[in-house]
Amino acid sequence: MYSQGLIGADDSTHEDEEFLARFQARIDAEEKIEPNDAMPQGYRKTLVRQIAQHAHSEIVGMLPEGNWVTRAPTLKRKAALIAKIQDEGGHGLYLYSAVETLGVSREQVTQELLSGKAKYSSIFNYPAITWADIGAIGWLVDGAAIMNQIPLCRCSYGPYARAMVRVCKEESFHQRQGYEILMMLCAGSDEQKAMAQDALNRWWWPSLMMFGPHDSESTHGSQSEKWKIKRISNDDLRRKFVTATVPQAEFLGLEVPDPELKWNEKTESYDIGPIDWDEFWSVVKGNGVMNKERLEARNKAWDEGAWVREAANAFALKSQEREQLEAAQ
Amino acid sequence: MAKANDDLFEYLIRLGDDHLILGHRLSQWCGHAPTLEEDLALSNIALDMIGQARSLYTYAGEVEGKGRSEDDLAFLRKEHEYHNLMLVERANNDFAHTIIRQLFFSVYAELLWEILSTSGDEKLSQIAAKARKEASYHVRHSAQWTIRLGDGTQESAARIADAVKTMAPNIQEMFDDDAVLQRLVQTGVIGDVAVLKAAWHISIAEIFSTAKIDTDLLETVAIGGARPGRHTESMGHILAELQYMQRTYPGCQW
Ligand SMILES: [Fe+2]
Numbered sequence: 001m002y003s004q005g006l007i008g009a010d011d012s013t014h015e016d017e018e019f020l021a022r023f024q025a026r027i028d029a030e031e032k033i034e035p036n037d038a039m040p041q042g043y044r045k046t047l048v049r050q051i052a053q054h055a056h057s058e059i060v061g062m063l064p065e066g067n068w069v070t071r072a073p074t075l076k077r078k079a080a081l082i083a084k085i086q087d088e089g090g091h092g093l094y095l096y097s098a099v100e101t102l103g104v105s106r107e108q109v110t111q112e113l114l115s116g117k118a119k120y121s122s123i124f125n126y127p128a129i130t131w132a133d134i135g136a137i138g139w140l141v142d143g144a145a146i147m148n149q150i151p152l153c154r155c156s157y158g159p160y161a162r163a164m165v166r167v168c169k170e171e172s173f174h175q176r177q178g179y180e181i182l183m184m185l186c187a188g189s190d191e192q193k194a195m196a197q198d199a200l201n202r203w204w205w206p207s208l209m210m211f212g213p214h215d216s217e218s219t220h221g222s223q224s225e226k227w228k229i230k231r232i233s234n235d236d237l238r239r240k241f242v243t244a245t246v247p248q249a250e251f252l253g254l255e256v257p258d259p260e261l262k263w264n265e266k267t268e269s270y271d272i273g274p275i276d277w278d279e280f281w282s283v284v285k286g287n288g289v290m291n292k293e294r295l296e297a298r299n300k301a302w303d304e305g306a307w308v309r310e311a312a313n314a315f316a317l318k319s320q321e322r323e324q325l326e327a328a329q
Numbered sequence: 330m331a332k333a334n335d336d337l338f339e340y341l342i343r344l345g346d347d348h349l350i351l352g353h354r355l356s357q358w359c360g361h362a363p364t365l366e367e368d369l370a371l372s373n374i375a376l377d378m379i380g381q382a383r384s385l386y387t388y389a390g391e392v393e394g395k396g397r398s399e400d401d402l403a404f405l406r407k408e409h410e411y412h413n414l415m416l417v418e419r420a421n422n423d424f425a426h427t428i429i430r431q432l433f434f435s436v437y438a439e440l441l442w443e444i445l446s447t448s449g450d451e452k453l454s455q456i457a458a459k460a461r462k463e464a465s466y467h468v469r470h471s472a473q474w475t476i477r478l479g480d481g482t483q484e485s486a487a488r489i490a491d492a493v494k495t496m497a498p499n500i501q502e503m504f505d506d507d508a509v510l511q512r513l514v515q516t517g518v519i520g521d522v523a524v525l526k527a528a529w530h531i532s533i534a535e536i537f538s539t540a541k542i543d544t545d546l547l548e549t550v551a552i553g554g555a556r557p558g559r560h561t562e563s564m565g566h567i568l569a570e571l572q573y574m575q576r577t578y579p580g581c582q583w
C-alpha cells in the first residue's frame with residue numbers, strides 16, 4: 001500500500017500566472033506530466049512528499065507482518081507471507097525510484113523517515129498480535145490501500161501513475177490472500193473465529209482512518225485535486241471502502257464493530273458512526289502502541305547495515321580503479 | 330524393502346530440515362536487512378529454502394506412508410527428531426555471518442543437488458533438478474557478497490574473517506558419512522557423495538582467493554557432526570517460534 005490522506009503538505013507555489021495557467025491547461029487536458037517537464041514548485045513538492053510518504057509506508061508496513069513470519073501456522077502460509085512482504089519492499093523500491101525522478105534521492109527521503117520528520121501511514125503503528133491480524137491486515141489495510149491507489153493510477157504525474165498500476169495488481173492479490181486467511185479462521189474452531197472477530201474489532205477503525213481526515217477538515221485537498229494528484233476525496237473513498245467491505249464481513253459471519261453502521265438508500269452506501277479523530281492524531285503524533293518500535297527498527301536496520309553499504313561502495317570503487325588500470329595497460 | 334524406505338525417509342528429513350531451519354533463519358531478516366535490495370534478496374532465498382523443504386517433506390510423508398503432511402513433519406516433531414546440520418542453526422548475528430553461513434551451505438547444496446539430480450529415485454531427481462538451479466543463484470549471491478565484504482573495508486574484512494571462524498567448525502558435518510548414506514549409495518538413490526568435500530573446498534578456495542580471505546581460517550576442529558538429533562542451544566528457541574501456532578491450537582486448519 002499504503003497512502004493515507006497526505007499530512008502536512010505545503011503546496012505553496014510562486015510561479016507567474018501565465019506559467020501556472022499553461023500547466024493547468026495540460027492537467028485539464030489529461031496530459032501526463034513527465035520528469036523533465038516544467039512544473040510548479042508546489043506540484044513537485046507535493047508529489048515528493050506524497051510519494052515518499054507512500055514509499056515509507058510500504059517499508060514500515062513490512063514490520064508488523066514480518067513479526068509473524070517465523071510463527072506462521074503452515075509452510076504454505078509462511079511462504080505466502082514472505083512473498084507478500086517482499087512485494088511491499090518492491091513497492092517501496094518503485095516508489096523511491098518515482099521520488100528520484102523528481103530530483104530527490106532515496107537517501108534524502110530515507111533520512112527524513114529515520115529522523116522521524118517524514119510521516120508514514122499510521123496504521124502500521126498498531127500491533128499485529130495474533131495470526132488473524134495477518135488476515136485482517138491483508139483484507140482491510142491492503143483493501144483500503146487499493147481504494148486509495150486505484151485513482152492514483154490516473155494521477156497526473158506519469159511515473160507515479162505507472163508505478164500504481166503495477167502496485168495495485170499486487171495489492172489486490174494481497175487482499176484476497178488476507179481474506180482467505182480469515183475465511184479459514186471463520187470456518188474453523190470457535191477459538192479461531194473469535195480470533196478473527198477480535199482482529200476485525202481492532203483493525204476496522206484504524207483502516208477507515210487510513211483515508212485521512214474528513215473533507216471538511218482537509219486543508220490541502222483542493223489544490224491537489226485541481227492538479228489531479230488526488231482525484232477522489234477522502235470521504236468518498238472511505239464510503240466506497242465501507243460499502244465494498246461490509247458485505248465481505250457479513251459473508252465471513254463477522255460483526256463490524258460500529259453500532260451506527262446503517263445502509264443509506266439515498267446514497268446507496270453505508271453511513272458510519274463517528275471516527276475517533278483524537279486517536280488518529282495521537283497516533284500520527286507518535287503515541288501509538290508501536291510508533292517508537294517501528295522507528296527504532298528502521299534505524300537499527302539502517303545503522304547496523306552501515307558497514308555493509310560502506311564495504312559495497314569501497315569494493316565498487318576498487319573494482320572501478322582496477323578496471324581503469326587494466327584499460328590503461 | 331521397509332529398510333530402504335526408512336533410509337530414504339531419513340535422508341529426505343535431513344535435507345528438508347536443513348532447508349527449513351536455514352529458511353527460518355533467513356526469514357528473520359525480513360524488514361531488517363542492510364539495504365532494501367538485500368531485504369528482497371534474502372526473502373527470495375528464504376522462499377526458495379522453504380519451497381525446497383516443502384517438496385522434501387511432502388515426498389518424505391509419501392515415502393513413510395503414515396499419512397503425515399508437510400506441515401506435520403515441519404511443525405510437529407520433537408527437537409531430537411529434527412536431523413539438520415548445526416550450521417543452519419547458527420545465529421544470523423551480523424550480515425557477514427549470514428552470508429558466510431549461506432555460502433558454506435549453498436556451495437554444498439549446489440554440489441549435492443547436482444549429484445542427486447541423477448538419483449535412481451525419480452522423484453528425488455526431479456526435486457534436485459529444480460533445487461539445483463535455485464542453489465546456483467544462492468551461491469552467486471553469497472559469493473558476490475563474500476567478495477565485496479572480504480575486499481571492501483577493513484571493518485568488513487574483519488567481520489567476514491570472524492564469520493568464517495564461527496562457521497568453520499560446522500564444515501565437516503556436511504561431509505560426514507554414516508550407514509544410512511552408505512546404503513543409499515549402494516542402492517543408487519544417491520550418487521558418490523564422497524567427492525563432495527574436495528569439490529566444496531575447491532569452490533570455496535576460489536571464492537576466498539578473490540575475496541582475499543585466508544583459507545587457513547577453514548582449518549579448525551569440527552564440532553557436532555554425524556547428524557541425527559544433535560543441536561545447538563538455538564534449536565529450542567527456533568522451534569518455540571516455528572511451532573507456536575501448531576502447538577497452541579492443535580488440530581486446526583489454517
Ligand atoms: Fe504495497
Ligand SMILES: [Fe+2]
Nearest residue numbers: 001142171174
Ligand atoms: Fe500489499
